[in-house]
Amino acid sequence: MSVQNRLTRSAPASPCDWERLDWRALGRAVLRLQNRIAKAQRAGKTGKVKALQYLLTRSFAGRCMAVRQVSRSAGRNTPGIDRVIWRSPRQKLQAVLALKRRGYRPQPLRRIHIPKRNGSLRPLGIPTLRDRAMQALYRLALEPVTETLADPNAYGFRPKRGVHDAIAQCFISLAKKRSPVWILEADIKACFDQIDHDWLTANIPTDQRLLRLWLTAGAFDAGSFRPTTAGTPQGGVISPTLLNLTLDGLERTVQSAVPRRGAKVNVIRYADDFVITAASEALLREQVLPAVTAFLQERGLTLSAEKTRIVHIDDGFAFLGFHLRKYHGKLLIKPAKDSVRRFENAMKDWVRQRIHLPVADLIGGLNRKLKGFAHYCRHVVAKQTLNRLDQTVYRLLVDWTKKRHPQKTARWRFHRYWKHRRGRWRFCADTGELDVFKASELPIRRHVKIQAAAHPYDPVYRNYFRQRWQQQRQRRRLDRQSLQRRYRPS
Numbered sequence: 409m410s411v412q413n414r415l416t417r418s419a420p421a422s423p424c425d426w427e428r429l430d431w432r433a434l435g436r437a438v439l440r441l442q443n444r445i446a447k448a449q450r451a452g453k454t455g456k457v458k459a460l461q462y463l464l465t466r467s468f469a470g471r472c473m474a475v476r477q478v479s480r481s482a483g484r485n486t487p488g489i490d491r492v493i494w495r496s497p498r499q500k501l502q503a504v505l506a507l508k509r510r511g512y513r514p515q516p517l518r519r520i521h522i523p524k525r526n527g528s529l530r531p532l533g534i535p536t537l538r539d540r541a542m543q544a545l546y547r548l549a550l551e552p553v554t555e556t557l558a559d560p561n562a563y564g565f566r567p568k569r570g571v572h573d574a575i576a577q578c579f580i581s582l583a584k585k586r587s588p589v590w591i592l593e594a595d596i597k598a599c600f601d602q603i604d605h606d607w608l609t610a611n612i613p614t615d616q617r618l619l620r621l622w623l624t625a626g627a628f629d630a631g632s633f634r635p636t637t638a639g640t641p642q643g644g645v646i647s648p649t650l651l652n653l654t655l656d657g658l659e660r661t662v663q664s665a666v667p668r669r670g671a672k673v674n675v676i677r678y679a680d681d682f683v684i685t686a687a688s689e690a691l692l693r694e695q696v697l698p699a700v701t702a703f704l705q706e707r708g709l710t711l712s713a714e715k716t717r718i719v720h721i722d723d724g725f726a727f728l729g730f731h732l733r734k735y736h737g738k739l740l741i742k743p744a745k746d747s748v749r750r751f752e753n754a755m756k757d758w759v760r761q762r763i764h765l766p767v768a769d770l771i772g773g774l775n776r777k778l779k780g781f782a783h784y785c786r787h788v789v790a791k792q793t794l795n796r797l798d799q800t801v802y803r804l805l806v807d808w809t810k811k812r813h814p815q816k817t818a819r820w821r822f823h824r825y826w827k828h829r830r831g832r833w834r835f836c837a838d839t840g841e842l843d844v845f846k847a848s849e850l851p852i853r854r855h856v857k858i859q860a861a862a863h864p865y866d867p868v869y870r871n872y873f874r875q876r877w878q879q880q881r882q883r884r885r886l887d888r889q890s891l892q893r894r895y896r897p898s
Contacts, residue, residue, distance in 0.1 A: 426497035429472065437469040438548060439865075446552035446865035457613065461549040465615075471507045474545035475500055478537055478645070488536030489518045489628055507542055514539045514621050517641050519629035525750075531601070533627050533641030543622065543646040550614050552865045554649050559659040560860035564679030565648035567864045568873060571728050572787050574678045575741060576857035578732055581674040581685055582721060583739040588672035588685040592692045593725045595715035596704065599680035600647060601639035603654055604708030608640070612653055622646070638708060651679065654707050658682070658700070665699035666691060676727075683727055692718050730788060741788040748793055751781050752800050759804045763811050767825070768837045770808070774801070775845040782847040787855035794847040801844060805835050851887065 441464045448456040464470045478484065479494050487493050494500050517533035524530050535543070551567070558566065563574040581587060605623050609616055622644065626635045640647040659675040662684060666673050672687040673696065684700070686692045704710060719725045724733025729747040733740060755777060762770060778801065782794055809821040816824075826833045834843045858876070862869050 426501050431472075431476070434469040434472050437467070438464065438473050441467070441470075442548065442552045442865050443867060445549065446556050446863065449553050449556040450866075454613075457553065461614070464549045465509070465545055468504070470545055470548055471504045471541075474507065474541045474548060475503045477544050478541045479503075483534075483540075483643070484537075486534060487518075488534050488539065489515055490536050492537055494537055503538060503541055506538065507545055509615070509618065512542065512618070512621075514542070514625045516625050516633060517627035517636075517643070519627040519634070530642070531629075532643050533636075534643040535625075535641065535645075539622070539625075540645045542618070543644055546614055546618060547646045547649050550612075550646070550649055550653075553613050554652055554656075555863055555865055557656050558652060559656055559675070559677065561659060561675055562652065562656065562677045564677065564681075565652055568862065569858055571678060571784075572855040573858050574676055574728060575730055575788065576855050577674075577676050577860075578683065578727065579739065579741060580857070581676065582732065582734075585737065587721075587739075588674070588687050589721045589734075590686050590689045590692055590718060591721060591725055592684040592686070592696060592700075592718050593716065593727070594682055594684065594700065595712045596680040597710050597712040598639075599709060600642045600651065602708055602710070603639050603650070605638060607707050608650060608654070612650060648679070654709075655680070658703055661699055661703045662696055665695050678728055681728065683725070689718055689720075729784070743785045743788065743790055743793045748797070752797070755800070756804060759808055760811075763808065768842055771835075771837055771842045771844055775842075778845045778847050782845075782850045786850050786852055789852075791848065791852060794850065797847045801847075802835075805844070853883065853887075 441460055445457055445460045445464070448460060475494075479500055485493060494503055515536050515538075517535055520532050520534065521529035522532055555566065561574075561577055563569045563571070563577070582591075605620075608623065609620055612619060623640060624636055626633055627641070628634075640650050655677065658677065662673060662675050666686070670687060671691060672685060673691075674685045676683050684692065684696055686696060701711065721732075721734045721739070724731055726732075726744045726746070729744050731742050731744045755774075758777065759770070759774070762773070765773075778797070781797070785793060805825070809825055813821055813824075825835050827836050828834075829836070829843070836843045856876075856879070859869075859872065862872060864873060
């Protein structure tokens with residue numbers, strides 16, 4: 409029996425076998441089916457796509473990978489309305505065996521509200537772990553189709569792509585002297601909550617019965633049941649894939665609505681945020697904007713009037729936490745001031761709430777936050793921002809020592825927490841093993857954008873993704889070695 413058939417038809421004999429499963433073999437079996445689905449989709453063989461999706465969603469390997477994905481995600485300890493959490497190998501194995509289409513009906517969502525930046529509340533629907541695993545299973549079968557149909561310059565919620573690829577594409581589209589100078593900065597109003605159910609069920613190439621059940625499962629909000637007549641829950645595992653399939657085709661629609669020569673139209677999209685460039689303001693207002701509006705209206709969506717505007721590149725615009733603007737003909741991309749201010753305020757609140765925390769724990773938590781934000785900003789013109797961040801951290805630590813030792817003098821506090829290492833003063837723990845991470849010492853390195861046509865389920869790009877991963881690993885190792893030399897204890 410082949411590896412694929414063995415992994416498809418067999419199951420572990422006991423719950424203890426969950427820990428001894430060959431996850432590499434399971435992953436290869438799933439990837440092999442996903443590659444075949446993508447190949448059939450490129451060839452236009454719809455019937456074969458459905459047959460291969462059927463095999464994947466019924467396979468033991470697919471069900472194991474779906475349960476593993478859900479049980480290792482950030483929300484694994486957030487239950488649905490059934491209050492069930494998978495902790496033991498026995499529970500995870502039982503979840504694998506319970507992932508069956510026959511007799512399956514999803515439970516209603518648990519609706520919670522999280523604050524947004526503007527002060528309003530965002531509704532978040534949380535499915536049960538079993539429903540999340542079922543969605544993850546069908547997402548494994550749907551993702552190869554999504555990648556085949558995706559717009560070349562769509563970067564959100566897609567494997568091997570991210571925010572920095574979208575920002576790098578903005579630089580490519582706007583940096584030259586002959587680049588377009590007018591930008592349509594657009595945002596879709598309540599995108600997840602407004603997608604038309606009829607359009608989804610008619611156009612999404614997946615199991616229509618399960619899709620309709622997920623969309624109409626309803627939600628419990630403050631103890632009362634509320635039906636769902638539009639949109640897809642933001643807490644659903646399959647929701648980002650449905651969003652991408654809904655918005656795929658936007659780039660082709662815009663390109664077909666403008667003249668072929670001289671328009672300089674580029675569409676860069678990340679999830680429901682996108683920017684469109686053009687050679688003139690009239691082109692954006694009279695041709696591009698009506699085409700985008702009609703495209704979204706067909707799917708039950710509308711543009712947000714508050715966040716949609718047409719700007720000149722010399723005035724600049726914000727996109728994905730960065731600010732893009734040309735200064736005397738040169739494009740500079742910097743971290744947006746609002747994003748930096750929000751991070752500083754969040755860091756101040758975090759430190760002030762931990763006055764009595766041990767020094768090593770304080771430095772460890774602070775370093776994790778600083779490293780995450782610094783690595784997010786390091787691919788653009790961010791040296792000035794990182795220097796300012798170091799100054800903010802210094803003031804925070806001075807205030808922290810004052811509140812922790814209000815009866816001590818400034819001289820005593822300085823000699824207690826600041827040590828002279830490698831030619832400079834550093835705030836550090838008593839053990840001499842930890843230092844506060846200096847964001848300004850992280851080298852600025854331009855991000856290498858992914859190829860627009862690169863397909864993670866196309867064997868043609870297998871070597872490309874392997875080389876790209878090796879290059880990224882090498883750069884991370886060099887950065888780590890550089891920082892270790894600077895922070896080596898004396």
